[in-house]
Amino acid sequence: MTASVIDLKNVDDLRDVVHRGVEALAAGQVIALPTETVYGLAASALREDAVARLLEIKGRDPNKPLAFAIKSYEDALDYVPNLSALGRRIARRCWPGPITIVVNNNHPDSVIQRLPQLVQDVTVPTGTVGLRVPAHEVALQILRLSAGPMVLTSANEAGGEPAITGQQVIDNLSDSLDLILDDGPCRFGQPSSVVKITENDIEFLRHGVIDEKTLNRMAGYIALVVCTGNTCRSPMGEAIMRKRFADKIGCKIEELEDHGVTVISAGIAAMPGGRATPQAVDVMKKMGLDINGHSSQPVTYRLAQFADLILTMTNGHRQAIVSQWPNVESRVNTLRQDGVDVSDPIGMPVEAYQSCADQIDESVIQWIDGIQL
16 A cells, blocks of 8 residues: 655645545544644544554554644643643643643543543553644644544654655655645654643653743733723733732732733734823823833734733723634633723823722732732
């Protein structure tokens, strides 16, 4: 048997390739596909026979766990319903991307319990499971259209170097596989980082594309404060929240990010680069806070996706975010916990700004008291 090879750079419609990959996996075939790191060997986790054959092709010790490739961060919660806050943060910010997260698999509602026994044996032999969302569009589309996850491992025989080009897969494994999707060299050309996350601890099991410094930055707590134009209410909210977090931690405001906390502000209808209003600057100055260097920015999906907590000045702001990105709804709240809007002081005298700042400060204190870092 010689694998069919599809050159992704010379096809008229990638959708046809995606459907071919989905059909191959559903039929119990073992395929090679590109990711952003190295080429992978994939089999449907619903097909015990395909996973057994993948192990045979790989020549891998069955006690050395294989990882699951899944389609999204949200999907991970079906596999690990009790994923810790730190695990959720890393997954939300790094996926799709070059990191495999290893976590304990001890929840009775995990969908892993419904997979064939052999698949469970080779993916969770030690009580932990590895999960990955690859950042390659073809691989992702195949996952999104497949009935279940893929079991994924690097495209090489055990002990060999991972393939970073389609040609390497063809040269070494074409006689063993059913289908090879060739997209030339992988973007990074090195394996994913593998990290074990236990509650609030991160342990590097394999160093790869993402280094420890980058991961530690991704692991921090991020709060996003939102108003309309990001020139008065939310800049004041950002400055006040930074101060109150620093008070809680017991550090200087400028040291806050060194302690793993970042506070950002943005606006639903903000123009990039706007300055804070003079009244907001004056009111913050009276509180010992400096927002002279503030530069406005619009709310983006990336900001919303990264934030652990999104606080909006009004219910309208909250609804605008949730309507655009429904998957962040659980992390979006009005700043005032009683649900009352914080009125816009724009165009009003400085006394209105002071009243607004007092409301913001009172509400921020309530939020921060309940946040576990």
